[in-house]
Amino acid sequence: MNVDAFEDNVNKSIRLIVGLGNPGIRYVNTRHNIGFYLLDEIAQSNACVWQFNKVWQAYTTSIILNNTKVQLLKPQMFMNLSGFPVRTACHYLKLEPSNLLIVCDDISIELGKFKISTVLGSAGHRGVKHISQCLGSGFIRYRVGVGGKKNTDVTLSTFVLSKFTPEEQSYLPFILQKFKKNLEVLIDKGAVKGMNFIER
Numbered sequence: 001m002n003v004d005a006f007e008d009n010v011n012k013s014i015r016l017i018v019g020l021g022n023p024g025i026r027y028v029n030t031r032h033n034i035g036f037y038l039l040d041e042i043a044q045s046n047a048c049v050w051q052f053n054k055v056w057q058a059y060t061t062s063i064i065l066n067n068t069k070v071q072l073l074k075p076q077m078f079m080n081l082s083g084f085p086v087r088t089a090c091h092y093l094k095l096e097p098s099n100l101l102i103v104c105d106d107i108s109i110e111l112g113k114f115k116i117s118t119v120l121g122s123a124g125h126r127g128v129k130h131i132s133q134c135l136g137s138g139f140i141r142y143r144v145g146v147g148g149k150k151n152t153d154v155t156l157s158t159f160v161l162s163k164f165t166p167e168e169q170s171y172l173p174f175i176l177q178k179f180k181k182n183l184e185v186l187i188d189k190g191a192v193k194g195m196n197f198i199e200r
Contacts, residue, residue, distance in 0.1 A: 013068065013099060013190070014099060014100070014186060014190075015069075015095055016073060016090065016099055016100050017039065017071070017072050017183070018082075018086055018101070018102050018103065019035030019036050019038055019103045020032075020082055020105070020125075021034075021036035021037075021075075021079070022079050022161075023076045029169075030161050031105055031107070031161070031162060031163075031164065032146075032160040034103075034105045034144045034146055035074075035102075035104050035144070037172065038103055038175070038176060038179050042063065042072065042179070042183070043061050043063065045180070046064075048061040048062065048063055056073070056085050056092070057075065057084065057088070058074055058075045058076050058086075058089065059073070059074040059076060060073050060074075065187050066184055066187055066188045068187055070187060073085070073086065079126055079130075080126040080127065080130055082127040082128075083130035083132070086100070086134065087131075097136060098138045100135075100138075100139040100140065101139070101140045101183075102127075102128060102131060102140065103142045103179075104127060104128055104141060105143075106143040106144060106145055107145075107146055107147065107159065108148065109144070111146060111171055112145060112174060112175055114142060114179075114182075116141070116143070117140070117141040117143060118140055118192060142182070144175065144179075146160070182198040185198050
């Protein structure tokens with residue numbers, strides 16, 4: 001796919017937002033579950049109720065942003081199998097990867113910051129990698145910084161599965177407010193054009 005064709009694809013309307021995380025109480029408020037956290041907060045602020053879809057193996061609800069109905073999805077299979085629920089939902093909703101926004105953690109980005117990626121590749125994120133394997137390319141990634149690993153004695157998996165410290169948790173409402181504003185822009189203008197208008 002050439003660059004122009006790819007940019008045309010990612011400028012199509014976002015209809016499905018997927019927050020990545022691991023299911024289960026032990027993973028609540030961990031860095032790897034920042035996608036779940038942000039979607040939970042968005043749903044709560046819109047008075048939406050999550051429902052478990054057994055076929056999709058995911059919790060789902062919908063919101064209205066800029067007069068557009070957008071489905072929210074939290075896969076309930078472990079991170080490295082996220083592609084299965086996402087593929088099933090896209091098939092049922094008749095969506096292309098270009099209608100999809102993936103919200104995931106990124107340890108290479110400072111806490112409180114984010115990057116929007118329209119380039120191909122997973123950057124080593126197993127959830128994103130599996131979605132790519134199941135759907136192919138063309139979706140947008142909203143990569144949320146969860147801080148870099150500073151302790152060399154701690155493995156990468158231990159770090160991403162650790163909980164935010166009380167000091168770090170004070171950043172979460174700030175991250176959420178930026179996410180809300182950016183979603184509205186991206187849904188209104190598309191990913192590539194919207195990147196010129198979002199709050200950094």
